Amino acid sequence: MFAATLKSLEEFRVARWAKTGNRSAQIILSLMLVAGLNLLAARHYERWDLTTTRRHSLSAETRGYLGEIPRAPADPPVELILTISPSDPNPAKAQQNEATQRELRGLLREYKYAAETLPGGPAPVRVDEVDPYRQLRRAEELNLPPDTAVSIRRGDRIRNLQVTDLYAVDAEGQPTAFYGERAITSAILDVIEDKKQKIYFTTGHGEPELRSVQSSGMSELAQVLRERNFETAQIDLTTGTDVPADADLLVIAGPLSQLQPIEAEKLRRYLNERRGRVALFLRPPIRTQMVFHGLENLLFEWGLMTDDALVFDMAATSADLNDALILKNFAAGGHPVTNFRYPLNVRFGFSRPVQEDIGAPPDARRRVTSLVLTNETAWGKRGYRIGDTESKIIPEVDLKGPISVAAISEFSPQGAVGLPQSGGKLVVFGDATFIANANLGLLGNTQLLLNTVNYLLDREGRLNIPPKPPFKFELGMDRQQVFGLVWRFGMLPALVALLGGVVYFVRHR
Amino acid sequence: MRHFPTLLWHELRMLAVSASTYVAAVLFLLVMGMFYFFVLYLYDSEPQTELPSTLYFKLFWMPVFFMVPLLTMKSIAEERRQGTLEALLATPASAFEVVLAKYFAAYLLYVFLWVLTLLYPLLAHFYLPLGRADPRLLDPASLAGGILFVSVSGILYVALGIFASSVSRSTLVAGMLAFSLLFVLILSGGLLLRLPMQDAPWWAQATLDYVQTFRQLEDFARGVVDTRPFFLYASNTLLVLGVTTLVVEARSGA
Numbered sequence A: 001m002f003a004a005t006l007k008s009l010e011e012f013r014v015a016r017w018a019k020t021g022n023r024s025a026q027i028i029l030s031l032m033l034v035a036g037l038n039l040l041a042a043r044h045y046e047r048w049d050l051t052t053t054r055r056h057s058l059s060a061e062t063r064g065y066l067g068e069i070p071r072a073p074a075d076p077p078v079e080l081i082l083t084i085s086p087s088d089p090n091p092a093k094a095q096q097n098e099a100t101q102r103e104l105r106g107l108l109r110e111y112k113y114a115a116e117t118l119p120g121g122p123a124p125v126r127v128d129e130v131d132p133y134r135q136l137r138r139a140e141e142l143n144l145p146p147d148t149a150v151s152i153r154r155g156d157r158i159r160n161l162q163v164t165d166l167y168a169v170d171a172e173g174q175p176t177a178f179y180g181e182r183a184i185t186s187a188i189l190d191v192i193e194d195k196k197q198k199i200y201f202t203t204g205h206g207e208p209e210l211r212s213v214q215s216s217g218m219s220e221l222a223q224v225l226r227e228r229n230f231e232t233a234q235i236d237l238t239t240g241t242d243v244p245a246d247a248d249l250l251v252i253a254g255p256l257s258q259l260q261p262i263e264a265e266k267l268r269r270y271l272n273e274r275r276g277r278v279a280l281f282l283r284p285p286i287r288t289q290m291v292f293h294g295l296e297n298l299l300f301e302w303g304l305m306t307d308d309a310l311v312f313d314m315a316a317t318s319a320d321l322n323d324a325l326i327l328k329n330f331a332a333g334g335h336p337v338t339n340f341r342y343p344l345n346v347r348f349g350f351s352r353p354v355q356e357d358i359g360a361p362p363d364a365r366r367r368v369t370s371l372v373l374t375n376e377t378a379w380g381k382r383g384y385r386i387g388d389t390e391s392k393i394i395p396e397v398d399l400k401g402p403i404s405v406a407a408i409s410e411f412s413p414q415g416a417v418g419l420p421q422s423g424g425k426l427v428v429f430g431d432a433t434f435i436a437n438a439n440l441g442l443l444g445n446t447q448l449l450l451n452t453v454n455y456l457l458d459r460e461g462r463l464n465i466p467p468k469p470p471f472k473f474e475l476g477m478d479r480q481q482v483f484g485l486v487w488r489f490g491m492l493p494a495l496v497a498l499l500g501g502v503v504y505f506v507r508h509r
Numbered sequence B: 001m002r003h004f005p006t007l008l009w010h011e012l013r014m015l016a017v018s019a020s021t022y023v024a025a026v027l028f029l030l031v032m033g034m035f036y037f038f039v040l041y042l043y044d045s046e047p048q049t050e051l052p053s054t055l056y057f058k059l060f061w062m063p064v065f066f067m068v069p070l071l072t073m074k075s076i077a078e079e080r081r082q083g084t085l086e087a088l089l090a091t092p093a094s095a096f097e098v099v100l101a102k103y104f105a106a107y108l109l110y111v112f113l114w115v116l117t118l119l120y121p122l123l124a125h126f127y128l129p130l131g132r133a134d135p136r137l138l139d140p141a142s143l144a145g146g147i148l149f150v151s152v153s154g155i156l157y158v159a160l161g162i163f164a165s166s167v168s169r170s171t172l173v174a175g176m177l178a179f180s181l182l183f184v185l186i187l188s189g190g191l192l193l194r195l196p197m198q199d200a201p202w203w204a205q206a207t208l209d210y211v212q213t214f215r216q217l218e219d220f221a222r223g224v225v226d227t228r229p230f231f232l233y234a235s236n237t238l239l240v241l242g243v244t245t246l247v248v249e250a251r252s253g254a
Helices: A002-043 A060-066 A091-116 A136-142 A180-192 A219-227 A261-273 A296-301 A445-456 A479-508 B004-017 B019-045 B052-057 B061-072 B077-082 B084-089 B095-116 B119-127 B129-133 B140-166 B171-194 B202-211 B213-222 B228-251
Strands: A047-049 A078-082 A125-129 A148-154 A157-162 A167-169 A175-178 A197-202 A230-235 A249-253 A277-281 A304-306 A309-312 A325-327 A346-348 A354-356 A366-373 A379-382 A404-411 A425-429 B224-226
Touching: A002 B202, A002 B228, A047 A091, A060 A091, A060 A180, A078 A091, A078 A180, A091 A125, A091 A148, A091 A180, A091 B213, A148 A180, A157 A180, A157 A219, A219 A230, A219 A445, A261 A277, A261 A296, A277 A445, A296 A304, A304 A425, A346 A445, A354 A366, A425 A445, A479 B004, A479 B019, A479 B119, B004 B095, B019 B052, B019 B061, B019 B095, B019 B119, B052 B119, B052 B140, B052 B213, B061 B095, B061 B140, B061 B171, B077 B084, B077 B171, B084 B095, B084 B228, B095 B140, B095 B228, B140 B171, B140 B213, B140 B224, B140 B228, B171 B213, B202 B228, B213 B224, B213 B228
Parallel strands: A078 A125, A197 A230, A197 A249, A249 A277, A277 A425
Antiparallel strands: A047 B224, A078 A148, A148 A157, A167 A175, A304 A354, A309 A379, A325 A346, A354 A404, A366 A404, A404 A425
């Protein structure tokens, strides 16, 4: 009997173990099934934008460009790294950053989804978030400039977008448009392009060095251009070298001596025959050897003129303590070079006038636009030289304000057949110091320079992605409306309580 | 599953006649009414960069912490305490049908109460002159996305509440356990993402991002519907309900 009891106990124990084992196996297998299902769901998913304006969807243009991301196994992926942080020590900035972060996070999720669901197969796009205040080491590895909102990278190509690249603001500092999608797509195009656009800087006439870190140097300018994936190089046109075939833009930055006729001819051919792009930054004619720059004939052909005059403006709102010009007037009717997303002034040093030459041969294909103008209080003192004591305006002789100190001449691509002049762009600034290290970071100088470069290289118009209006919602309630809301909102739980009371009463009657 | 409709009808009737249901409903509606009022008050103080309904649904986790335990803590624990569970399981109805009936009853009530809260934006829209003038107070995408999210996430939250109720005889313990499970599920992902996990492997970050409730809510509350949370919550709900059934069977000696 004892043996029978023992045997049944063992059978019971075995049955219990078997049951426990069975249940455990069920749970483990179920867990594996759930994990597998979710892994599949994480890779194959859909997203739908229910909003009537499709506010959260990417444009067809962006999706098209995402399809151009190289997908060979050896190609590095495009990384979109959200770096704006609501942990900023400044509370006002932290609040603004939080709203921007929210907007950008949603936008980057759409980029990831679009990249993963392209018709031709997924594009290698990674989205990541790095908080520079909490993830210090990772932020240091990324080497982020201050106020970077999004960093777009592919291999060694980097484009960092600041908040100012994403929003247009009005005079009160309120955002008026959100350019997030356009900025990010443009940045993606920059980092996936095979070839960097190349900007050549002339030398041989005392121009500042690109590598010079002195206040008059252009190392800051070179850095700004490198950050935007431009390649820079220097070239001496005084030798037998012609403008290189890979020159996308030629910059003549503040020559101290006159350019030679052979150089002017090279520039003429580059502009006319190759639809070249030239940016000329001139010195003021304060010394005799700086009066003529050697390109007078070329400018005449392009409908521009630079007077032998120095611009003065003594009004308190038009000059700073160093007599530099604070310029607020830009192209009438707007021009991409001076269409800033937020109200900006620019700061020029001593400048010479640059304006349309109405005596130039008329050409219907040519369009000349004054880009930057002084106030009406300014005047252009003709023949002023350093050391002259008289700078007051002589009304019959000197130029009266407003005076144009920067202008652009452009030829329409639809040129007449057989004529060499078509498609080039020539922009002339009457001051060269505003792009020097000491001044580039002041006011809107950097933005003016970047707009100029982008426009000359046709980067401005390559995307047709409209900005989105910034979202803002507010209510205005008076005290009566507040009380009205309170009792109206209280009605619903009161009705449910009443119903509960009725049910309770009926049940217990 | 032929006993399921009968069991479900019974559970719904019990909920409808139970005083605690109405207490929970009144508390929930009071809290949500207060939330929506304060959201509108915030918009009265200064302009905001989100829709009122988006901000409103971002607060969903607060009532969930007390609502789900209130609705579910008695479902199985009370029956076990009173000794009626064994009798119920002795009927032809399977343990799974019993669990499913209690689950669906609680879930339907949960969703019904959330849908009732849509009356608040409706009341504000018709009562406030500015609400009538600006249709964004009743933005359909945001409201639909928000309700969809609470419905989808609620299937798992209620399942966890039922599970918590199945492992204890005490309704209080069941309620506390449900609260703890919900806390871990809803908030821990977000808290972990805030840690400076600089050396965390990529799959840990990706997993956290996938399960992180507030990231999912951000999308839905803006009006963007993503299929991933559907799979996440549905698959885990089935798992939890399956485990609950095993627990009920084991504790009943089945």
